[in-house]
Amino acid sequence: MDWITALQDRFASGASHAFLLYLNISDDFVSKDGDFDQLRFFLAKSAPFDNYHFVAFFNRGTGTAFPTPDMEAKFVKFLDTIDPGNPAAGVPSLGKRFTARKADLAFMLTEIFTPLLEMPRVKYLELLGYNENRGGIVRSRDRDNDENKPLLAVVMEYAETCAPPESAHDKDCDRDALVTFLVWARSQVIERLGNIIVLVADALSAVAPALRSEANRVTPIKISYPNKAERKTTLDKLGEKQEYADVLTRNMSLDTIAHLTAGMTNSNLVQLAKALSYKKEPLTEHGLFNIKKKAIEELSGGKLEIVKPPWGLEAIGALEEYKRYIRDVTLDFKGRNLMAVPMGIFLSGGPGTGKTVFVEALAHEIGIPLIRAKNLREVWHGQSEKNLETVVEIAKANEPCIFFLDELDQKFQMRGTVFHGDSGVSARMQATFFEVMSDTNLRGKILWIGATNRPDQIDPAILREGRFDDKLPFFPPTAEERSQILVAILRKMEIQAQESSQEFKWGLSDDFVQEFGRLTHRHVVSKTVKRCEQWKPGCDDEAGLTGAEIEAIVARAFKIACRKGTVIREKHLEEAEKRFILSRNIELFDEMTRMALEQCNDERFVPEGRWKRLLGLQSSRPGPGHYL
Numbered sequence: 001m002d003w004i005t006a007l008q009d010r011f012a013s014g015a016s017h018a019f020l021l022y023l024n025i026s027d028d029f030v031s032k033d034g035d036f037d038q039l040r041f042f043l044a045k046s047a048p049f050d051n052y053h054f055v056a057f058f059n060r061g062t063g064t065a066f067p068t069p070d071m072e073a074k075f076v077k078f079l080d081t082i083d084p085g086n087p088a089a090g091v092p093s094l095g096k097r098f099t100a101r102k103a104d105l106a107f108m109l110t111e112i113f114t115p116l117l118e119m120p121r122v123k124y125l126e127l128l129g130y131n132e133n134r135g136g137i138v139r140s141r142d143r144d145n146d147e148n149k150p151l152l153a154v155v156m157e158y159a160e161t162c163a164p165p166e167s168a169h170d171k172d173c174d175r176d177a178l179v180t181f182l183v184w185a186r187s188q189v190i191e192r193l194g195n196i197i198v199l200v201a202d203a204l205s206a207v208a209p210a211l212r213s214e215a216n217r218v219t220p221i222k223i224s225y226p227n228k229a230e231r232k233t234t235l236d237k238l239g240e241k242q243e244y245a246d247v248l249t250r251n252m253s254l255d256t257i258a259h260l261t262a263g264m265t266n267s268n269l270v271q272l273a274k275a276l277s278y279k280k281e282p283l284t285e286h287g288l289f290n291i292k293k294k295a296i297e298e299l300s301g302g303k304l305e306i307v308k309p310p311w312g313l314e315a316i317g318a319l320e321e322y323k324r325y326i327r328d329v330t331l332d333f334k335g336r337n338l339m340a341v342p343m344g345i346f347l348s349g350g351p352g353t354g355k356t357v358f359v360e361a362l363a364h365e366i367g368i369p370l371i372r373a374k375n376l377r378e379v380w381h382g383q384s385e386k387n388l389e390t391v392v393e394i395a396k397a398n399e400p401c402i403f404f405l406d407e408l409d410q411k412f413q414m415r416g417t418v419f420h421g422d423s424g425v426s427a428r429m430q431a432t433f434f435e436v437m438s439d440t441n442l443r444g445k446i447l448w449i450g451a452t453n454r455p456d457q458i459d460p461a462i463l464r465e466g467r468f469d470d471k472l473p474f475f476p477p478t479a480e481e482r483s484q485i486l487v488a489i490l491r492k493m494e495i496q497a498q499e500s501s502q503e504f505k506w507g508l509s510d511d512f513v514q515e516f517g518r519l520t521h522r523h524v525v526s527k528t529v530k531r532c533e534q535w536k537p538g539c540d541d542e543a544g545l546t547g548a549e550i551e552a553i554v555a556r557a558f559k560i561a562c563r564k565g566t567v568i569r570e571k572h573l574e575e576a577e578k579r580f581i582l583s584r585n586i587e588l589f590d591e592m593t594r595m596a597l598e599q600c601n602d603e604r605f606v607p608e609g610r611w612k613r614l615l616g617l618q619s620s621r622p623g624p625g626h627y628l
Contacts, residue, residue, distance in 0.1 A: 001029065001230065003223045004046055011048055011196060016219040018185035018197045020159070020211055022204045023393055024223040028267040030237060036270055039200065039223075041067065043155060048196060052153045053128065054078075056113070059157040063103030064112075079112070081127045105162060106173060109180045116152045117184060117195045124151045150194035156181070159199035160206035167208045178208050185217040205385035225397035226266055232258040234266045244273040250282035260288055262369075263306075263398040268295045300394055303387050305372040309360035310499050315492040316361050317485030317547065318477055319354060321604055325472070326358070329447075330365045333400065338444030342469035344437060346408075347451040348596040349474030350589045352548025355451040357492070358474075359404050362449075369401045373411070376429070388429050392436055399445035408450035409457040430459065437467045453592045455599050463599070472605055473596035476546050476589075479517035485547045486516050489554050490568075504558070506568035516573070520545040520553070522582050543586060553580050 003021070010016045021039075029042040040057050043049050044067035054075050058064045066072040076095040083094035092100075094111075101107045116124075130147050156162060163181060167174035184190055184197050201207045204220055211218050226234065235254040239245045248257060261269060272291060276283055293306050313323050332340040347355040363370035371394075376387040395403050405411055412430055437448050450468060452458060462468070477485055490506055497504035522543040545553070554568070556576040561568045600606055 003221050004042075006221055007198075007219075008047055010219055014191070016214075016217060017191045017195065018181075018199075018218045020199045020201065020204070020207065020218055020220045021223055022201045022206075022220065023389075024225050024265060025200050025202055026267070027223070027226070027265045028234075028270055030233065030266075034237065036234075036237070036266070040065075040155070040157070043198070049153050051149055052196075053124075053149050053151050054116075055153045055155070057155045057157055058105075058108055058113075060103065060105055060161050061158070064098075064108060078127060105177060109177060113152070113154050114180065114184070117154065117197070118187065118189045118193070119151060121151075121193060150196075153196045153198070154184075155198045155200060157200045159201045159211070160203075163199075163208045163211060165205065165208055168210065178210065181218075182210060182216055203386035203389045205389055222393075225263065225393060227397070228258050228262065231261055231264070231266070231269065234269050238269065238273045243277045247276040247280070247282050248273060251284055252288075257283070257288065260285065261292060262401075263296045263299075263394055264292055265295075265299070268292075296394060296398075300391050301387065303374050303376055304391050304394060305374065306398075307360070307363070307370040307372060309364040309370060311357075311492050311495050312361045312364040315357055315488055315495070316354065317488030318481035319358075321607075322354075322358060322472065325470075326362050326365055329362065333366045333368070333444070336444075341444045341447065343440070343443055343466060344448035344450065344468040344470075346455075346463060346468035346471040346599065347449065347474060348455045348471070348592075348599050349453070350476060350546065350592040350596075351453055351584075352546035353474035353476060354547050355474050356406065357547070358472075359402065359449050359451070363402045366400075366402075368447075369398050370404055371395055371398060371401050372404045372406065376411075377426070384429060385432070388432060392433075395446050396442070399442075400447070401445075402447045402449055405448070405450045408452040408462075409454040412459050412462050430462075434461060434467065437462070455595050465601070471599045471601045473593075473600040475593055475596070476544055477517075479521060479544060482517035482520050482544055482550060483513050483515075485550055486513060486554070489547065489551045493551075493554065493558075508568070508570060508573070512570045512573075517544075519574070519577055520550060543582065545580075545582065549580070549582065553577050556580070 007019055007021075010019070025039055028036040028038060031037045031042050031045045033045065035041075037045065044055050049055050054071060055067055056064055056075070057066070066075060076099060078095075079098050080093045080095035085091045085093035085096070087093075097107075098112060125147065159181075163174060163178040164170070167178045169175075181197070181199065190197070199207065199211060199218070204212055204222070210216055212220055214220070232255060235248065235258055239248060239254055248254065252260075264272075268291075272283075281287075289308055293308075296306050297304060313326060316323060329341065332338070347358065349355060360370065373391060376391065377384045395401060412433070436442070448467070450462070455463070463471070490508075494504045496502075522545065553573065553576045556579070557568050557572040560572045560575060564572075597606065
């Protein structure tokens with residue numbers, strides 16, 4: 001584990017004695033004795049913490065604890081030696097005061113931890129009994145081995161509850177804690193004595209900014225989600241127990257499981273092995289994906305959804321140039337020609353024109369997870385930044401993957417339009433996300449894809465090349481394309497039915513399929529959409545149905561067929577089509593299409609001759625050269 005090595009090296013070199021551990025702090029870790037331990041116990045068994053007289057863990061909920069009951073008893077006795085109190089006058093000893101107030105943050109910081117962290121070596125050795133013949137606290141046979149040990153290691157768990165982001169300007173108790181931590185980090189006395197302080201938080205952004213800076217002598221160390229090698233180590237350890245090996249390796253090798261569990265934590269793997277062993281159920285690839293999906297979505301706090309699309313190019317009707325693009329990107333991914341893989345892909349166009357199915361098909365063809373981002377913002381201070389930090393790290397743990405930001409205009413709106421009243425949270429989140437998206441080290445590892453109907457509402461900074469290298473416009477389909485889309489939708493719905501063990505069948509003639517594109521034509525008369533009884537190609541008032549609208553007609557036809565106890569026939573589609581009312585705002589839809597055209601940065605996605613028919617442009621409007 002790189003993080004514990006980094007901590008050990010920084011401490012042993014004298015570069016730092018104060019650390020901030022963050023991110024995957026709730027995981028299980030394999031200790032040197034081979035046990036799966038929570039962070040608290042893993043630290044207690046690891047260097048340098050295993051070389052202290054006392055290792056104290058504090059949180060505001062349960063108070064101060066120690067790795068063993070013996071150490072706690074020894075600590076209380078040590079405190080009594082420091083200050084025995086005055087029982088006759090009713091003044092309790094320091095040890096008793098500690099026992100009564102060990103969950104009191106102010107008491108622990110001012111009366112226990114700070115004095116002990118700065119206690120001279122000669123004094124604490126004397127109090128422990130090393131310099132006295134009468135023995136003191138330490139047993140005589142331990143003295144030669146323990147005399148060189150530093151006194152105290154302090155681990156402040158849930159540090160965000162002691163020094164949250166706003167603590168420098170908030171409650172007195174938070175300000176006092178923040179200042180105390182900074183004093184500890186800068187203390188040459190504590191450094192010289194060899195004592196160590198560790199703050200633990202679930203996100204870097206969850207604690208006060210001053211504690212994230214090495215300028216203040218605090219070293220942040222990220223505990224990343226386990227990589228494949230670390231997951232394999234965990235699985236190998238689990239496989240040593242026959243009851244776990246029986247269910248894990250019956251259908252797959254441990255190496256395959258390590259590959260397929262990208263994004264899962266060690267504790268997820270331990271829980272997986274225990275649950276399967278209890279039920280005596282062997283692990284399957286399908287079952288593993290569902291377990292992984294649940295684990296990752298819970299890990300993200302519901303801010304991510306991981307998807308394994310069951311369809312590829314067969315679910316895309318028409319869009320031949322887009323299919324070629326998918327094939328090219330797939331070849332680059334699978335051929336490890338990562339420098340040819342775009343950093344990101346931007347999709348724009350009216351609703352229902354194929355943006356989402358394009359993303360799903362791309363993920364399926366490459367064979368990588370599709371991660372959908374949901375709304376990351378929350379009302380609680382600091383929580384939004386934490387959400388962003390977490391989901392980005394989960395995406396990194398799932399590499400290679402596609403990170404899909406649908407409705408991008410709702411997530412990254414233009415600066416200066418939406419940041420009033422949120423204390424700059426939106427601006428900070430955008431700046432952080434822009435930085436991550438521009439990280440060329442992630443090329444070929446995370447493929448960022450954004451989709452929107454309203455590119456005019458998106459901050460232009462995110463749309464530049466280097467973040468979204470390729471910008472693909474999506475247009476309403478022509479009559480010929482609508483016929484191809486019908487077939488693709490039927491195939492897609494058939495796959496959906498198979499995935500859920502349902503049945504979906506149809507019986508349509510080739511002639512009807514070819515005619516379907518003309519059947520689904522609409523035209524605009526005085527801003528009103530009307531069904532066209534006599535279709536003519538190339539008309540300027542084209543308002544044909546989109547893929548999503550055709551899918552709605554197919555779904556309605558399926559319902560009609562089911563009620564009549566038959567498969568989908570031409571008459572069912574005709575009935576559903578006649579009943580379908582096109583409810584979109586034509587002017588707004590045309591404006592979305594025009595904006596998609598303006599964003600396009602590759603001429604091949606705008607075939608010549610489609611401008612007027614697609615956009616309803618008059619001859620006086622600029623042609624392709626103006627936009628490209």
